[in-house]
Amino acid sequence: MPTIPYCGTPPLPGDVAWNLDPVLISALLLAGLAMPWRARGAARLPAALLGWAVLALALVSPLCNLSVALFSARVAQHMLLTLLAAPLLAYGIWGTGGKVWRPGAPGAAFALALWAWHLPGPYAASFAADLTYWAMHATLFGAALWFWAALCRGVVARPDAAALAALAIAVQMGLLGALLTLAPRPLFLSVHGPGITAPWGLSPLEDQQLGGLLMWVPGGLLFAAFAVAGLGLSLRAGATPAARPAR
Numbered sequence: 693m694p695t696i697p698y699c700g701t702p703p704l705p706g707d708v709a710w711n712l713d714p715v716l717i718s719a720l721l722l723a724g725l726a727m728p729w730r731a732r733g734a735a736r737l738p739a740a741l742l743g744w745a746v747l748a749l750a751l752v753s754p755l756c757n758l759s760v761a762l763f764s765a766r767v768a769q770h771m772l773l774t775l776l777a778a779p780l781l782a783y784g785i786w787g788t789g790g791k792v793w794r795p796g797a798p799g800a801a802f803a804l805a806l807w808a809w810h811l812p813g814p815y816a817a818s819f820a821a822d823l824t825y826w827a828m829h830a831t832l833f834g835a836a837l838w839f840w841a842a843l844c845r846g847v848v849a850r851p852d853a854a855a856l857a858a859l860a861i862a863v864q865m866g867l868l869g870a871l872l873t874l875a876p877r878p879l880f881l882s883v884h885g886p887g888i889t890a891p892w893g894l895s896p897l898e899d900q901q902l903g904g905l906l907m908w909v910p911g912g913l914l915f916a917a918f919a920v921a922g923l924g925l926s927l928r929a930g931a932t933p934a935a936r937p938a939r
Contacts, residue, residue, distance in 0.1 A: 695821065697760045697820075698822045699760050699825075700756075700757050702761035705891055708757045709757045710756075710757075711756040717752065720744075720752070723747075724748070727744055727784070731785055737784065739780045740781055740785055743781035743784055744777075744781065746777040750769050751829070755768065760819070760883075762892060762894070762903075763884045763899050763902075764894075764900075764906060771907065774833065775836075775910060775911060778833060779844075781840075782843075783840075786845060793841060795843055795853060796857070798835065798842045799842070802835040802836050802838070803860075803861065805832050806835075806865065810872070812880055816882045816883050819883045842857070843857065843922075851922040851925035852922065855920070855923040856919070859916065862919060863912075865907060865912055866911065869904045869912065872901070873905055874904075878895075878897045878900050879900060884899055
């Protein structure tokens with residue numbers, strides 16, 4: 693008997709459903725109630741609440757169900773979690789400045805999670821059991837949150853290091869997206885076969901190419917923009933004349 697993926701069976705157009713898992717909804721509500729306590733400071737609270745809303749929508753909205761049918765929808769879900777929810781929550785909870793977190797380890801963890809879960813074997817395993825599904829999303833989102841928190845903490849004190857870390861992630865995310873986009877054959881036929889993607893007007897290869905583009909362009913551009921901003925801050929700090937000692 694085939695296993696039903698966590699987000700349900702592959703939907704047809706007009707048939708996508710919301711994810712009403714009571715455990716997930718309870719956890720999200722508790723996290724939302726904690727936001728005013730965690731995001732200390734009126735300036736950071738809106739960012740934290742917006743990040744929480746993006747996180748909730750990515751997991752509860754019909755995108756969850758659609759991601760069972762389309763690889764591109766699963767990638768879109770991952771991009772919402774790692775490129776919108778994670779940086780908003782990282783800024784809202786930890787802010788900028790303070791004790792600097794080195795971005796090397798969190799950057800490596802994020803890159804490893806991103807590549808590992810978009811290999812055909814681990815990706816297909818996330819459809820076979822709820823535990824694997826949540827392992828995928830928890831490690832991707834957790835590593836992204838850790839990395840963005842390190843960037844936020846380091847962008848003031850060490851903008852050069854933050855810029856280099858963001859640039860490295862932009863390169864590896866762009867490379868993975870390019871490989872998925874330019875691959876000569878579909879890699880995820882075991883879960884996104886022709887009979888599943890065809891009702892949505894896509895072949896498995898076209899669906900994979902769309903997912904690769906979603907990762908390649910938005911992901912690469914966002915981290916590249918952060919790298920340029922960090923480099924600009926670094927150059928500006930280097931061009932500021934040192935204050936003369938008082939006589």
